[in-house]
Amino acid sequence: MSLVALRGVAKRYATGTLALEGVSLDIARGDFVALLGPSGCGKSTLLRLLAGLADPTAGSLSWQGTARPEIGFVFQEPTLMPWATALRNVALPLELAGLRRRDAEARAADWMARVGLAGFERSYPRALSGGMRMRVSIARALVTRPPLLLMDEPFAALDEITRFRLNDDLLRLWEAERFTAVFVTHSVFESVFLARRILVMAPRPGRIVAALDITAPSPRDGAFRTSGEYAAQCRTVSQALADAMAEAA
Amino acid sequence: MTWLRLLAPAVVALLFLACWEAAVRLYAIPPYILPGPVLIAQTLVRDWGTLSGSLLVTLQITLMALAAAAGLGLLLAILFAQSRILALSLFPFAVILQVTPIVAIAPLIIIWANDVTLSLLICAWIVAFFPILSNTTLGLNSADPNLVDLFRLYRASRWQTLWRLRLPSALPYFLAGLRISGGLSLIGAIVAEFVAGTGGSASGLAWRIMESGYQLQIPRMFAALALISATGIAIFMALTLLSHLLLRHWHESATGGH
Numbered sequence: 001m002s003l004v005a006l007r008g009v010a011k012r013y014a015t016g017t018l019a020l021e022g023v024s025l026d027i028a029r030g031d032f033v034a035l036l037g038p039s040g041c042g043k044s045t046l047l048r049l050l051a052g053l054a055d056p057t058a059g060s061l062s063w064q065g066t067a068r069p070e071i072g073f074v075f076q077e078p079t080l081m082p083w084a085t086a087l088r089n090v091a092l093p094l095e096l097a098g099l100r101r102r103d104a105e106a107r108a109a110d111w112m113a114r115v116g117l118a119g120f121e122r123s124y125p126r127a128l129s130g131g132m133r134m135r136v137s138i139a140r141a142l143v144t145r146p147p148l149l150l151m152d153e154p155f156a157a158l159d160e161i162t163r164f165r166l167n168d169d170l171l172r173l174w175e176a177e178r179f180t181a182v183f184v185t186h187s188v189f190e191s192v193f194l195a196r197r198i199l200v201m202a203p204r205p206g207r208i209v210a211a212l213d214i215t216a217p218s219p220r221d222g223a224f225r226t227s228g229e230y231a232a233q234c235r236t237v238s239q240a241l242a243d244a245m246a247e248a249a
Numbered sequence: 250m251t252w253l254r255l256l257a258p259a260v261v262a263l264l265f266l267a268c269w270e271a272a273v274r275l276y277a278i279p280p281y282i283l284p285g286p287v288l289i290a291q292t293l294v295r296d297w298g299t300l301s302g303s304l305l306v307t308l309q310i311t312l313m314a315l316a317a318a319a320g321l322g323l324l325l326a327i328l329f330a331q332s333r334i335l336a337l338s339l340f341p342f343a344v345i346l347q348v349t350p351i352v353a354i355a356p357l358i359i360i361w362a363n364d365v366t367l368s369l370l371i372c373a374w375i376v377a378f379f380p381i382l383s384n385t386t387l388g389l390n391s392a393d394p395n396l397v398d399l400f401r402l403y404r405a406s407r408w409q410t411l412w413r414l415r416l417p418s419a420l421p422y423f424l425a426g427l428r429i430s431g432g433l434s435l436i437g438a439i440v441a442e443f444v445a446g447t448g449g450s451a452s453g454l455a456w457r458i459m460e461s462g463y464q465l466q467i468p469r470m471f472a473a474l475a476l477i478s479a480t481g482i483a484i485f486m487a488l489t490l491l492s493h494l495l496l497r498h499w500h501e502s503a504t505g506g507h
């Protein structure tokens with residue numbers, strides 16, 4: 001049963017740019033989907049349509065149960081409130097929903113521990129490293145336990161070691177919580193490591209050109225990253241991406 | 250680093266005063282042309298009774314005008330941020346008020362207000378409020394667009410977005426405006442006093458300067474002037490400290506170098 005179905009979705013910006021055209025896709029409940037493509041192919045636009053932050057100019061989104069579920073969103077930048085402590089940043093969605101501050105902070109503290117940030121509750125964002133800020137951002141997105149988590153190249157600005165660690169931890173959280181995840185990336189390696197399904201996108205106009213299932217063991221860990229199976233899958237996906245680019249050029 | 254920031258200007262000031270005193274003595278400049286710093290200090294002590302009274306009057310006007318500028322500037326900025334049509338229709342008039350020289354409208358205000366303190370207050374407020382209004386308006390609109398999206402995603406109310414996102418984002422801008430307005434409200438108060446030109450016991454430092462001019466009491470004129478400068482510096486330092494205390498955890502202006 002799919003959580004959301006898109007049919008013939010297009011998005012044209014006021015500037016005239018056709019960011020997406022004829023996008024049809026289904027996202028299954030509990031799936032981990034990667035949107036893979038070069039920059040400018042409409043990945044962020046697609047994510048914003050899913051989040052309801054923008055409306056399609058053509059086509060439709062239909063949600064299972066008709067209403068858009070609660071959504072967690074992780075931006076490319078940590079996007080934290082610099083004037084608030086890490087804990088208050090994580091508690092924000094709960095407080096906006098009307099929870100009392102004490103209850104919100106108690107739940108936020110749990111989530112800080114779950115993303116490995118116990119002890120940093122009172123730190124301000126500028127005192128945290130880039131990786132830690134991104135963890136705060138992830139904790140904030142998950143604190144309401146949303147059925148759908150949208151992530152827009154969240155680890156693109158991090159160094160590789162930090163990115164690997166966050167990839168591992170994100171998968172661990174996904175396996176425990178089983179939210180539906182849509183993860184935007186332009187890294188073949190990251191998409192193969194994380195996703196069960198990869199949607200390859202091409203630009204001008206932005207569209208989906210291939211859908212690939214990644215059949216790999218679960219749980220995935222460091223060993224998977226160096227396995228021959230991983231390398232083979234990466235090769236397949238790279239080839240699909242190269243074909244898409246050649247066709248678009 | 251903090252040391253140097255205090256020490257360096259202090260050394261410059263001392264050097265300047267020493268040269269001044271030396272020049273006055275060496276060339277035997279008469280005090281009614283240019284009094285030396287020592288004589289000015291002596292006059293300050295001797296006339297402290299009248300001067301401190303005037304200082305208090307000017308300070309009162311200045312601080313009240315600054316408070317009014319902060320309050321009304323902030324309030325107007327919030328209204329502007331809530332309603333674009335309101336901002337578009339009213340902002341030009343704020344600009345007109347800002348660019349019209351205060352000395353040109355002060356006589357009118359003094360006639361209309363029909364009360365010296367009130368008219369001085371209005372004049373000082375007109376001079377002081379614009380930086381707060383324009384800075385805060387800019388700050389309210391400069392919230393991180395991704396955070397604005399996040400608040401929309403969580404269906405935050407207008408009030409929640411204002412209180413939890415726009416106002417904190419505007420705080421550094423508001424404080425920068427406040428620091429400019431602190432000096433301006435003092436200038437506004439002094440200029441208005443000059444225009445009002447009233448004597449008597451309840452008159453401020455500007456009147457003391459005029460009075461000293463009429464009586465050729467030049468050392469007293471300088472003493473009043475020194476008090477005005479000191480007040481301006483004190484206000485600026487107090488507002489800088491306030492800004493540092495409020496922003497030290499999160500804003501570059503307070504945590505990095507100056």
Ligand SMILES: Nc1ncnc2c1ncn2[C@@H]1O[C@H](COP(=O)(O)OP(=O)(O)O)[C@@H](O)[C@H]1O
Pocket residue numbers: 013014015017018019037038039040041042043044045046206
């Ligand atoms: N707000 C906007 N207004 C106008 N054009 C936009 C806007 N956002 C994105 N675009 C354009 O739409 C296209 C797709 O952008 P985007 O969805 O950000 O791609 P990606 O995330 O894959 O890099 C690009 O050509 C971009 O310039």
Ligand SMILES: [Mg+2]
Pocket residue numbers: 043044045152
């Ligand atoms: Mg993007």
